[in-house]
Amino acid sequence: MCAEYGLPLELEPIIPWKREAEFTAVSPAATLPVLIEEGAPAIVGPLAAINAIEYRQASAPVAGLVPGAAAARAEMWRLLEWILFKLNDEVTRYVLEEKLGKRARGEGTPDVSALRAAKANLGEHMLYFDWILASRNWVGGGEMSLADFALAAHLSTLDYLGDMDWNAIGETRDWYARMKSRPIFRPLLADRVVGMPASATYADLDF
Amino acid sequence: MCAEYGLPLELEPIIPWKREAEFTAVSPAATLPVLIEEGAPAIVGPLAAINAIEYRQASAPVAGLVPGAAAARAEMWRLLEWILFKLNDEVTRYVLEEKLGKRARGEGTPDVSALRAAKANLGEHMLYFDWILASRNWVGGGEMSLADFALAAHLSTLDYLGDMDWNAIGETRDWYARMKSRPIFRPLLADRVVGMPASATYADLDF
Numbered sequence: 001m002c003a004e005y006g007l008p009l010e011l012e013p014i015i016p017w018k019r020e021a022e023f024t025a026v027s028p029a030a031t032l033p034v035l036i037e038e039g040a041p042a043i044v045g046p047l048a049a050i051n052a053i054e055y056r057q058a059s060a061p062v063a064g065l066v067p068g069a070a071a072a073r074a075e076m077w078r079l080l081e082w083i084l085f086k087l088n089d090e091v092t093r094y095v096l097e098e099k100l101g102k103r104a105r106g107e108g109t110p111d112v113s114a115l116r117a118a119k120a121n122l123g124e125h126m127l128y129f130d131w132i133l134a135s136r137n138w139v140g141g142g143e144m145s146l147a148d149f150a151l152a153a154h155l156s157t158l159d160y161l162g163d164m165d166w167n168a169i170g171e172t173r174d175w176y177a178r179m180k181s182r183p184i185f186r187p188l189l190a191d192r193v194v195g196m197p198a199s200a201t202y203a204d205l206d207f
Numbered sequence: 208m209c210a211e212y213g214l215p216l217e218l219e220p221i222i223p224w225k226r227e228a229e230f231t232a233v234s235p236a237a238t239l240p241v242l243i244e245e246g247a248p249a250i251v252g253p254l255a256a257i258n259a260i261e262y263r264q265a266s267a268p269v270a271g272l273v274p275g276a277a278a279a280r281a282e283m284w285r286l287l288e289w290i291l292f293k294l295n296d297e298v299t300r301y302v303l304e305e306k307l308g309k310r311a312r313g314e315g316t317p318d319v320s321a322l323r324a325a326k327a328n329l330g331e332h333m334l335y336f337d338w339i340l341a342s343r344n345w346v347g348g349g350e351m352s353l354a355d356f357a358l359a360a361h362l363s364t365l366d367y368l369g370d371m372d373w374n375a376i377g378e379t380r381d382w383y384a385r386m387k388s389r390p391i392f393r394p395l396l397a398d399r400v401v402g403m404p405a406s407a408t409y410a411d412l413d414f
Contacts, residue, residue, distance in 0.1 A: 028335065029289065029293060031293075040277070040278065041278045041281065041282070043281040043285070044281070044285040045284065045285045045288045045289070046288070047254070047284040047285075047287065047288045048280075048281040048282075048283075048284035048285045048288070049281075051280060051281070051284050052277060052280070052281050052284075055277065055280065056277075070247070070259060070262065070263075071247065071248045073255075073258065073259070073262065074248065074250040074251070074255040074256075074258070074259050075248070075255075076255075077252065077254040077255035077258050077259075078250075078251040078252045078254075078255045080254065081252045081253070081254045081255070082236065082252075085292055086236060086238075089296065128235065
């Protein structure tokens with residue numbers, strides 16, 4: 001969102017489960033993201049961050065990532081909520097916890113049954129998004145919006161870990177190929193988790 | 208929110224787990240709320256509904272439920288997210304499912320261990336909100352906001368079912384007494400679940 005709006009943003013690595021005092025003083029539930037701007041109070045959570053960035057844009061009109069028309073805006077928020085909370089709660093957070101969280105904390109091997117459940121849930125979610133993308137160019141409708149970046153962020157994470165089966169979801173693959181080829185997406189494709197190589201499709205623009 | 212803004216709203220009883228075709232055609236994930244206005248597409252989910260109502264107000268300025276100052280707005284969205292998703296996921300949805308959902312579907316008795324976990328989680332959440340309300344008049348800060356209505360909705364539900372221990376949380380009780388005495392809150396206190404009486408404190412303004 002910041003890159004698309006041309007706002008400079010510097011990322012800092014945070015390990016939320018360490019619950020470091022300096023971090024929980026800012027984010028009491030030890031959740032991410034936290035947006036910090038010098039001389040202003042910290043902004044905690046995806047909704048606060050999205051709205052802070054969007055309101056700031058409102059004073060200097062740009063081709064926005066929140067649609068202007070009421071119906072398109074409602075559809076965008078519906079799907080953004082789906083991705084940030086439902087898809088995350090039923091798929092992404094399990095995969096991240098089992099494959100990365102446990103490993104990073106030295107707590108042993110992934111729970112295979114949790115991963116199996118997450119995979120089955122992912123299949124259901126992708127059926128829905130593939131059906132949606134069969135009838136529109138972007139997740140939220142005719143315009144690119146925050147919903148596209150949210151879904152791309154989740155699928156990119158799952159793809160890195162080898163959990164995306166792109167063959168079954170042609171519409172989603174075509175849409176994701178377009179997202180991937182945007183200049184602002186390129187730095188993400190260079191991201192690497194130390195000691196864990198990305199899947200073959202992760203950075204491939206022609207996957 | 209609608210009552211506070213003076214927008215007429217008619218509630219319709221929906222039983223989401225029936226997944227009736229007419230309902231899932233509008234809300235594909237069978238989630239609530241759904242906001243329906245004649246001649247306009249349905250608006251699905253809390254974020255879409257909140258933003259639709261708020262944008263509509265933007266053209267006719269009122270004493271808003273979303274704070275105007277950036278820092279207050281960020282704090283409001285942080286806590287609104289906490290209530291709508293974290294408190295709901297860790298407390299309210301378990302209590303509703305075990306005490307009301309199962310019963311309504313004729314699926315037997317509540318899972319005691321789920322209720323015990325929800326109760327323990329509720330205690331932690333309430334410690335936090337009580338600490339917050341010790342230093343400010345409203346959940347989000349110095350102004351009443353959407354966060355107050357969200358928390359009041361959850362606590363009201365839990366109170367109906369006898370799950371609120373008001374003795375332990377004096378700051379929250381004082382705040383909730385103020386919410387309860389607002390005229391727009393009165394009709395909610397008359398709500399009843401068929402065959403399940405409300406707790407003694409539910410409708411009592413002097414609990």
